[in-house]
Amino acid sequence: MVQLLNKDRFPIGMGTWHMGDTSAKRKQEIEAIRHGVDIGMEIIDTAEMYGEGNSERLVGEAIKNISREDIFLISKFYPHHAKEPDLGRSLQQSLRRLGTDYLDMYLLHWRSNYPLEQTIDTLEKYVEQGVIRSWGVSNFDVADIQEMWNIKGGQHCAANQVLYNISSRGIEYDLLPMQKRQSLPTIAYAPIAQGDTRGDSIVENQVIQAIAKQHHVTVFQIMLAWTIRHDDILAIPQSSDTKHIQENMEAATIQLSNEELTLLDAEFPAPTSKMPLDII
Numbered sequence: 343m344v345q346l347l348n349k350d351r352f353p354i355g356m357g358t359w360h361m362g363d364t365s366a367k368r369k370q371e372i373e374a375i376r377h378g379v380d381i382g383m384e385i386i387d388t389a390e391m392y393g394e395g396n397s398e399r400l401v402g403e404a405i406k407n408i409s410r411e412d413i414f415l416i417s418k419f420y421p422h423h424a425k426e427p428d429l430g431r432s433l434q435q436s437l438r439r440l441g442t443d444y445l446d447m448y449l450l451h452w453r454s455n456y457p458l459e460q461t462i463d464t465l466e467k468y469v470e471q472g473v474i475r476s477w478g479v480s481n482f483d484v485a486d487i488q489e490m491w492n493i494k495g496g497q498h499c500a501a502n503q504v505l506y507n508i509s510s511r512g513i514e515y516d517l518l519p520m521q522k523r524q525s526l527p528t529i530a531y532a533p534i535a536q537g538d539t540r541g542d543s544i545v546e547n548q549v550i551q552a553i554a555k556q557h558h559v560t561v562f563q564i565m566l567a568w569t570i571r572h573d574d575i576l577a578i579p580q581s582s583d584t585k586h587i588q589e590n591m592e593a594a595t596i597q598l599s600n601e602e603l604t605l606l607d608a609e610f611p612a613p614t615s616k617m618p619l620d621i622i
């Protein structure tokens with residue numbers, strides 16, 4: 343099984359939700375992805391759900407002249423495709439759209455009504471066949487991970503992809519510590535709170551603004567640096583803008599001091615009790 347995070351792997355990848363949907367933006371989006379790979383963001387996250395294949399098609403086009411080994415491709419399947427023959431069909435369609443013969447990681451997008459045992463069994467079979475190098479889950483909370491851990495093969499899960507950013511810290515209460523104990527990497531989606539379009543007004547917070555100014559970076563870069571402050575978390579910000587992609591890559595070099603982290607904690611407090619899993 344491949345390791346999602348190791349000492350050589352860059353801790354920021356690229357999300358691609360909503361990309362590939364608008365023909366007017368296609369050229370810009372392809373350039374953005376290619377630039378990201380060029381500067382070291384080798385992990386690309388997509389899903390069959392995104393634009394019903396549009397995102398995978400766009401990624402396929404963006405990477406077609408790049409050596410496959412230089413990219414780490416993650417895709418996801420719908421929960422209603424989580425059993426055979428649908429799962430195999432979904433996988434084949436994703437591979438075709440992406441123009442590749444294997445995925446580095448294949449994720450169950452969220453909990454399915456089908457028995458998890460069956461899904462894991464099938465995913466293990468695809469790992470054996472080499473069509474996927476690893477599999478994982480997404481939007482799994484503590485009870486889901488616990489259940490999975492007790493299923494044969496469940497401990498081969500290579501990552502859990504969940505919403506995590508400075509204004510959505512619920513998973514720190516129990517899920518993150520649990521995954522750390524089990525050495526299960528976390529993929530943080532919406533790591534910059536969808537560009538702060540969810541009405542949280544993080545960008546207007548004076549403390550985060552002051553810290554950004556001190557580092558000569560943007561608030562979004564501080565949000566990213568904060569998300570990956572622990573070495574077992576991968577962040578996958580989405581951007582169609584080459585300049586933003588560059589900034590996102592550079593965010594990995596920002597070191598937040600203990601004092602800055604304490605200031606941020608006061609503004610964006612860690613959870614003190616169990617929170618429902620934040621999902622978008």
Ligand SMILES: NC(=O)c1ccc[n+]([C@@H]2O[C@H](COP(=O)([O-])OP(=O)(O)OC[C@H]3O[C@@H](n4cnc5c(N)ncnc54)[C@H](OP(=O)(O)O)[C@@H]3O)[C@@H](O)[C@H]2O)c1
Pocket residue numbers: 356357358359360387388451480481503504530531532533534535536537538560562563578579580581582583585586587589590622
């Ligand atoms: N597993 C799941 O259920 C799930 C759910 C949601 C998302 N995801 C994955 O996670 C990825 C990221 O989440 P997300 O797309 O929802 O939100 P996000 O990455 O937090 O935010 C994306 C938004 O931020 C903007 N942005 C990116 N970099 C920026 C920068 N440096 N400065 C200013 N704005 C910037 C982008 O606009 P520009 O294009 O203008 O840069 C875009 O509007 C998705 O694309 C998808 O791959 C997974």
